[in-house]
Amino acid sequence: MLQSSYMKSTMAIPTPQSVGDEIQSHMAERQRELLASGDASRDGRCFSWCGDILDFLIEGLGDRLAARGITFTSAFPGPLRLMDEDQQPNGQHVRRFWTVALHRGCPIAKICTLFFHRHDQVRLPQPPRIVAYAPDHRVSEDTA
Numbered sequence: 506m507l508q509s510s511y512m513k514s515t516m517a518i519p520t521p522q523s524v525g526d527e528i529q530s531h532m533a534e535r536q537r538e539l540l541a542s543g544d545a546s547r548d549g550r551c552f553s554w555c556g557d558i559l560d561f562l563i564e565g566l567g568d569r570l571a572a573r574g575i576t577f578t579s580a581f582p583g584p585l586r587l588m589d590e591d592q593q594p595n596g597q598h599v600r601r602f603w604t605v606a607l608h609r610g611c612p613i614a615k616i617c618t619l620f621f622h623r624h625d626q627v628r629l630p631q632p633p634r635i636v637a638y639a640p641d642h643r644v645s646e647d648t649a
Contacts, residue, residue, distance in 0.1 A: 519575060521614035524606045525637030528581075528616065531569055535562045536632050543628030555622035558629055570606075575613075578605040582618035582633075596623050597630050605640060612640035 519527075538547050539558070545551045552558050563581055570576070577583070583604030591599045602618040615638040621631045 519573065519606075519608050519613055521606075521637040521639055524570075524575060524614045525616065525635045527570065527573075527575075528566065528618075528637075529635045531566050532562045532633055532635070535564065552627050554627055555620075555629055558627070559620055559633065562633065574609045576607050576610075577616075578607065578612075580604075581616075582620070583616070596625065598622055598624065606637075614638065615640055615642060 539545070539561075540547060543558070546561060550561065552561065559582070566581055567576075581604055582602035584602070589601045593599070598621070600620045600622070602620060604616050604618075605612050606614040606616050617636045617638070619634040619636065621633065622629055
């Protein structure tokens with residue numbers, strides 16, 4: 506009985522929500538490996554800018570999802586959109602990275618990674634947030 510239940514759950518076709526949740530879960534696990542200062546990890550890695558932290562948070566994600574047959578059209582979190590950075594009055598910036606998740610080569614989700622950072626500090630003001638849409642959903646890059 507347990508084996509049948511396990512096989513059903515591992516063979517289920519992923520949804521945009523389940524892929525987004527898996528990515529968010531991976532980044533939360535990695536976030537717990539950061540020191541309270543936010544500029545180094547528990548294993549001794551020091552970060553010189555916020556992009557290093559994003560790289561650390563997504564490290565291993567590709568392998569984790571590939572085991573489930575999930576890949577991306579471009580390296581996760583997606584191509585940098587230089588014109589897509591909102592600058593907020595408090596000094597925080599929000600950059601959106603877009604990519605498409607594929608399940609065994611078929612599009613299953615548009616993924617937006619909201620990356621919160623400041624240009625005057627290494628530490629992230631808040632963890633990145635993942636928003637997943639159906640692959641055919643028309644979404645403006647401004648609405649995520």
